[in-house]
Each structure stands twice: as C-alpha cells, then as structure tokens.
Amino acid sequence: MTGVDISENMLEIARQKSRIDISLVGDVTALPPEAARSFDIVTSAGVLDFIGNTDKLLSEAARVLKQGGLCGIIFEPDNAAGPGHKTISHNEDILKSQFAAHGFSVKKILRAPGIYTNFKTGAAVENVIMIASLDKV
16 A cells, blocks of 8 residues: 655654555655556545645546546535534535546545544544545546
8 A cells, every 4th residue: 555645754653553555755636657547546534634726636536546446535524514623624516526527426425423523622523435436537
C-alpha cells in the first residue's frame, strides 16, 4: 500500500503502524506522472478538510486509478447536523457532480456520525463516506 501525505510525520506514524509499504511526501492533487493508471483503490480520509479544490483531487484520482478502480472519500458535509471541526466542509451534490465529470459513478453514500469528534467539545462529528468506481478512462 502506498501512502501519500504532505506531512512526513503522518507518513512515519502510518509506517510505524504497518499501514503502508511505500510512502511519498507530496501533494495528493499533483502525484508523479508515473503514477498514471497504477492504483486499484484511492482513499481519502481527513484530507478534504484541507482541500478546497476537490475537482483537482478527483481529477488526479481518475488519472492514477486503473479502469474499474474505486475511490473512497470521507468528508464533513456542509449541511452536517451538529457542530463540526473541519477547516473546510463540502457539498455532497457538488462532489457527486465532480465525480461524474471525471468518469466515476457513485456507488454508495453513507452518513457516518462518529468517525471523528470535535476536538473542543468531544461531540461526534457527522461525516459522509462516498464510494465511486472509475468507469471511463
């Protein structure tokens, strides 16, 4: 499994927990050219909190995935029921449209009220898990 993060510290934590085999310090919206069509699955958990340009992220996911590959993202929706803690929240419908624009079809959407908690209050933060497959390369 390949882990990509802008933070070397986060990659080191993932390596220590044996969650990744290969690590790459970098921007998930600008992966190396040789990564094209090389992955079966792309996941993003806690990343969209810091990325305003989700279209660029999904475009890059489409570039590096093999046809039929899966992309799963977890994000805090802009219409969350309770208090959030994220830097940036996202609109579910816009993300669905962006997925479609890059050749994906959304297969599953789940509301997940407890993946993360608000750091200040300890309250559960609502998140959405969206899973899509790359149908058109």
